[in-house]
Amino acid sequence: MSIHSESIITVEDKGIKAKFINEDNLDYVLIQVDGCVVKEGRRADFVLRKNEVGDLIIELKRGNVEHALHQIEETAKLWNDNKISNKIAGLIVCTEVPRVPTKIQDAKRRFFKMFRSHLTIKTGVREYKFVDLFKA
Template identity: 30%
Template sequence: MCNDFFQNNECKEFCDNRKTLVVKDSGNKQEYRVTNDKDKEICKIKVDGCLIKEGEKCDYLIISCEDKSAFFVELKGHDLKKALGQIDSSITKLKDEIQEFKLYARIVLNRNPTPDINSSVEIKLKKRLKQQNGKDNGDLIQYKSKVLQESI
């Protein structure tokens, strides 16, 4: 069961056990797809312009209630650094609501990013996610062009 903040939020698009969840902005090609094989309760929450109205923010937040996992999703043209910054900023603004969650960053770009392996923004965010998640790190940050798909 998700906490009331997410369960009763006006920005919640749904909280249910659907098998497939797709995050997509109208008119854009980028897509984040989640396969829910284990029938978990998953919430899709619109962040940009709803949950967070000011400053930098990501597009969506996907919450897996049973796992206490939160996936910050940004659909972006090609600016990976900016997308990482938007996710970092969203985590800061929602830190009280997501204290007990494991956090992950998911970025779907419209074309392949120019890898900037030592990007200070990425290093900082990875460090922050590691601190929050403790030993269970999983894939902290994933980015891909066009479609990013995973099972949760």
């Protein structure tokens, strides 16, 4: 777990990155889930927390978006079951998305139904406004 207040907060794993705009240089907490908080089973790479907004579950993936979806869902279940946060959202950053767009839409609907929260799936390095990912 680490505190970040940089104007751009970068989360990276195996060359895949997500960047978060922090215009006011507020404190964010970055939690490495995979291998630290959870050592076994399916789990997302990170959770980025901003007080007053919520916890963003992040999976950075080269391929196999379906596996990434399961990792995000399992981490969201863990967060819900243990009441770690009352507001969550999910972000998958990958190098490619499935060619069947209905799979992505179905996954987003399932995530919303299960957790009453939003799931965003994007390719490539992008800059995100943290709060927007909870409204997507």
